Amino acid sequence: MNRFCSLFSGLIFGLGLTISGMTNPEKVINFLNVARSWDPSLAFVMIGAILVSAPFFYLVKNKNKPLFAESFSWPTLKEIDSKLIIGSLLFGIGWGLIGLCPGPAIASISLIHHSSFTFILAMLAGFSLVRAYNLIN
Amino acid sequence: MTIINFTPISSVIGGLLIGLAVIIFFIGNGRIAGVSGITNNFLFSKINRLDNFLFLLGIILGPLLYRFFTGTTIPFVIDSSLILLVSAGLLVGVGTAIGGGCTSGHGVCGISRFSSRSIVATLLFMFAAIVTVYVKGMI
Numbered sequence: 001m002n003r004f005c006s007l008f009s010g011l012i013f014g015l016g017l018t019i020s021g022m023t024n025p026e027k028v029i030n031f032l033n034v035a036r037s038w039d040p041s042l043a044f045v046m047i048g049a050i051l052v053s054a055p056f057f058y059l060v061k062n063k064n065k066p067l068f069a070e071s072f073s074w075p076t077l078k079e080i081d082s083k084l085i086i087g088s089l090l091f092g093i094g095w096g097l098i099g100l101c102p103g104p105a106i107a108s109i110s111l112i113h114h115s116s117f118t119f120i121l122a123m124l125a126g127f128s129l130v131r132a133y134n135l136i137n
Numbered sequence: 138m139t140i141i142n143f144t145p146i147s148s149v150i151g152g153l154l155i156g157l158a159v160i161i162f163f164i165g166n167g168r169i170a171g172v173s174g175i176t177n178n179f180l181f182s183k184i185n186r187l188d189n190f191l192f193l194l195g196i197i198l199g200p201l202l203y204r205f206f207t208g209t210t211i212p213f214v215i216d217s218s219l220i221l222l223v224s225a226g227l228l229v230g231v232g233t234a235i236g237g238g239c240t241s242g243h244g245v246c247g248i249s250r251f252s253s254r255s256i257v258a259t260l261l262f263m264f265a266a267i268v269t270v271y272v273k274g275m276i
Contacts, residue, residue, distance in 0.1 A: 001165075002165060002166050002188060003187065003188065003191055005161060005162070005165030005166055006162070006165075006166060006187075006188040006189075006191040006192045006195070007191040007192070007194060007195045008161060008195065009158045009159075009161040009162040009165065009166075009170060009192060009195060010158070010191060010192040010193060010194060010195020010196045010197075010198075010199070011158075011195035011196075011198055011199055011202060012154050012155075012157055012158040012161065012195075012199075013154070013155055013158035013159075013170065013172075013192075013195065013196050013199065013241075014195055014196035014197065014198060014199015014200060014202070015151075015154055015199040015200075015202055015203055016150075016151045016152065016153070016154030016155035016156075016157070016158060016199070017151065017155065017196070017199060017200075018151070018199055018200045018203040018211055019147055019150055019151035019154065019203065020147065020148045020150070020151020020152055020154075020155070021144055021147060021148055021151065022151065023200060023211060023213065024211070024212045024213055024214060025213070025214065025215040025216070026212070026214035026215070027142065027212075029270055030141060030142060032266045032267050032269075032270040033270050033271075033274065034138065034267055035138065035267075035271050035274075036138065036139075036271075036274060037138070037139050037140075037141045038138050038139070038140055038141065039140070039141050039142045039143060039144075040140065040143060040145075041142070041143055041144045041145060041147075041148040042148060044145045044148040044149045044152060045148045045149070045151055045152035045155065046152060046244060046245065046248075047149065047152060048148070048149040048150070048151065048152020048153040048155070048156060049152040049153070049155040049156035049159065049245045049249075050152075050156065050245060050248055050249050051152070051153070051156065052153055052156030052157055052159075052160065053156040053159045053160055053245060053246065053249040054248075054249040054250075054251075056156075056159075056160045056163070056164075056249070057163075057246075057249050057250045060163065060164065065167075066163065066164055066165060066166060066167030067164055067165050068165050068166060069165070069166050069167040069168075070167075071167055072163070072167040073167050073168045073169065075169060075247070075250075075252065077237065077254060078253075078254065079254070080253065080254055080257050083235050083236065083237070084236050084237065084254055084257065084258055085236075085257070085261060086232075086235060086236070087231075087232045087233065087234070087235030087236020087237065087258075088232065088236040088243070088257070088258040088259075088261040088262045088265070089232070089261050089262070089264075089265045090228050090231055090232030090235065090236070090265075091228065091229055091232030091233050091236055091239060091262045091265070092232070092261060092262030092263065092264065092265025092266040092268075092269065093228050093232070093265050093266070093269050094224070094225040094226070094227070094228025094229035094230075094232055095225075095229060095240075095262060095265075095266045095269075096265065096266035096267065096268070096269025096270045096273070097216075097221055097224060097225035097228070097269055097273065098215065098216055098221060098222060098225035098226075099215065099216075100215070100225065100226075100229070101172075101229065101239050101240045102172040102173040102176060102229065102233060102239045102240070102241070103172040103196065103239070103240060103241050105229075106172060106176065106193055106196045106197060107196050107197060107199055107200055108200070108213060109197045110197045110198065110199075110200045110201050111200060111211060111213045113213055113215070114217075115215045115216075115217045115222055116213070116215070118219065118222045118223065118226070119222045119223075119225060119226040119229075120226065121226065122222065122223045122224075122225070122226025122227045122230065123176075123226040123227070123229050123230035124176075124180065124230060125226070125227060125230060126226060126227045126228070126229065126230015126231040126232075126233075126234065127173075127176070127177045127180060127181075127230045127231075127233075127234050128180070128230075129227075129230070129231055130230070130231055130234035130235055131177075131180075131181055131234070
């Protein structure tokens with residue numbers, strides 16, 4: 001059942017990304033282009049998503065077990081450290097350069113576009129670099 | 138500043154669906170639906186590998202489902218400069234791995250939990266992205 005849950009959740013996620021317009025890098029760039037010609041739409045994606053999930057996370061706080069797993073994996077990190085700050089800034093620069101973040105990048109695989117494949121391979125290389133660095137240190 | 142291509146309704150509907158997906162993943166599997174983390178774990182960890190794969194497969198199938206039901210093509214307009222694509226991909230990969238999340242993990246799930254880490258992360262990556270687009274537009 002948790003297998004079905006993972007696939008179903010991914011499907012709804014991918015459908016949401018597509019309907020919202022986030023799968024089009026041009027629309028993302030127009031959203032980020034606040035100083036010139038601005039498309040505010042993608043702020044509404046975040047508002048819509050948070051509108052549903054914020055009350056949910058509040059309500060689920062006191063539950064002790066998910067439906068198909070042993071326990072809830074609540075994020076445990078609390079500290080605002082240099083890793084969080086530097087990582088988020090680097091991510092933002094990459095996002096602004098092309099207009100793709102990980103979710104829409106994965107979704108765009110089905111659109112079969114060579115630029116999307118190039119981006120994803122570089123992103124996976126980025127994951128691997130950090131992984132290798134962490135293994136060495 | 139001028140407002141262009143504004144699609145608040147479809148964007149809110151898409152957002153509501155993303156929120157719903159976050160709920161399904163958490164209430165079912167007990168995990169945060171952050172795409173960078175799930176992709177990273179799928180690559181390097183044996184734990185939950187099949188679930189991570191199925192979630193990512195679902196995301197890939199999402200646009201196809203949309204095309205099947207609406208019969209419309211999905212626009213995908215992107216700067217195709219190789220050097221930009223590779224730099225952007227590397228920065229997104231390294232940045233989300235170091236910072237522990239992306240638009241979904243920090244931006245949606247984290248803010249929904251009122252996590253101060255995620256609120257800081259989201260403000261920072263939004264700021265960096267807006268500045269990047271502004272600077273790129275001057276060149």
